[in-house]
Amino acid sequence: MTVNYGSRRVVTGAHYGMRDWLSQRITAVLMALFTLVLLAQVLFGGPLGYDRWAGIFSAQWMKLLTFVVFISLGWHAWVGMRDIWMDYIKPAALRLVLQVATMVWLVGCMGWAVQVLWRL
Amino acid sequence: MRLVDAVKYRLPLAGVVSILHRASGAIMFGLLPLIIWLFDMSVTSEISFDVFKSAFVAGIGFVPGWLVKLLALALIWSFLHHFIAGVRHLWMDATHNVSKEFGRQSAVVTLVASGVLTVALGAKLFGLF
Numbered sequence: 736m737t738v739n740y741g742s743r744r745v746v747t748g749a750h751y752g753m754r755d756w757l758s759q760r761i762t763a764v765l766m767a768l769f770t771l772v773l774l775a776q777v778l779f780g781g782p783l784g785y786d787r788w789a790g791i792f793s794a795q796w797m798k799l800l801t802f803v804v805f806i807s808l809g810w811h812a813w814v815g816m817r818d819i820w821m822d823y824i825k826p827a828a829l830r831l832v833l834q835v836a837t838m839v840w841l842v843g844c845m846g847w848a849v850q851v852l853w854r855l
Numbered sequence: 856m857r858l859v860d861a862v863k864y865r866l867p868l869a870g871v872v873s874i875l876h877r878a879s880g881a882i883m884f885g886l887l888p889l890i891i892w893l894f895d896m897s898v899t900s901e902i903s904f905d906v907f908k909s910a911f912v913a914g915i916g917f918v919p920g921w922l923v924k925l926l927a928l929a930l931i932w933s934f935l936h937h938f939i940a941g942v943r944h945l946w947m948d949a950t951h952n953v954s955k956e957f958g959r960q961s962a963v964v965t966l967v968a969s970g971v972l973t974v975a976l977g978a979k980l981f982g983l984f
Contacts, residue, residue: 760948763941770938785897785904792898812887815880837884844887851895 755814762807769804772797793855801852809845813837868962876940879933886930893927911980928977936969 776791777783791797816837824830866874883890892915896907911927914920943961947953978984 760945763945767938767942785901788904789898812880812884815877816884819877819881840884840887844891847888848891848894851891851899855898 758810759814762811765807766804766811769800772800789855792852798852798855802849805845805848805852809841813841816841867959868966869958872936872940872943872962872965875936879937879940882929882933883937886926889926890930924980928973928980931976931980932969932973935972936965939965939969 773791776797777788780787792801817834820830820833820837824833893907893910896903896910898904910920910923912920914923943965946961947957
């Protein structure tokens with residue numbers, strides 16, 4: 736069995752299953768609701784050109800909702816990708832590198848997405 | 856158990872949905888910059904909106920248009936499968952409906968629904984109708 740305490744403790748494990756299980760589901764529900772809200776706005780309201788598409792995201796409430804969804808996406812993808820690394824990558828050093836790369840990737844993408852959103 | 860014995864086991868449909876849920880999530884994670892780039896181009900200005908539209912025809916840089924369409928189709932499938940399989944999870948969490956039979960039936964629904972929608976949207980994307 737994996738040593739899970741002391742100096743030989745696995746530093747790239749999770750150890751907090753319930754919180755991640757719950758956050759995975761809460762972020763999923765938020766993203767699913769966002770999908771329905773966006774879909775409703777796309778489908779109803781006439782022909783979809785640049786003006787209407789950009790207009791959907793320029794409403795302040797939609798900006799806030801989209802922002803929350805970006806954060807949810809980053810968190811959700813973090814939990815999911817970490818699960819993948821934990822299942823398939825056994826050496827701690829490589830797993831740590833991949834986990835850090837995942838964080839950098841996700842935080843970078845979220846920063847970009849927020850920038851796009853907030854200059855509208 | 857030897858490997859030759861292991862390959863005799865067939866993955867049940869619920870297992871197929873499970874591994875595809877993981878694969879589709881990984882695809883979307885990997886293509887996240889493309890998603891944000893498309894979002895960026897589509898909302899930033901009318902000029903960038905034209906760049907967004909031409910990405911599916913003329914391509915992006917050295918990436919040809921057909922490949923952009925193919926990547927978009929991969930994203931469409933990934934999103935649909937991940938979404939429906941996720942709702943299936945939430946449904947089982949909420950109702951505790953975790954029988955073997957429900958697992959199989961809901962797996963069939965997930966695979967068929969995501970498959971049919973992907974074909975329909977893919978046909979639209981590639982201009983078949």
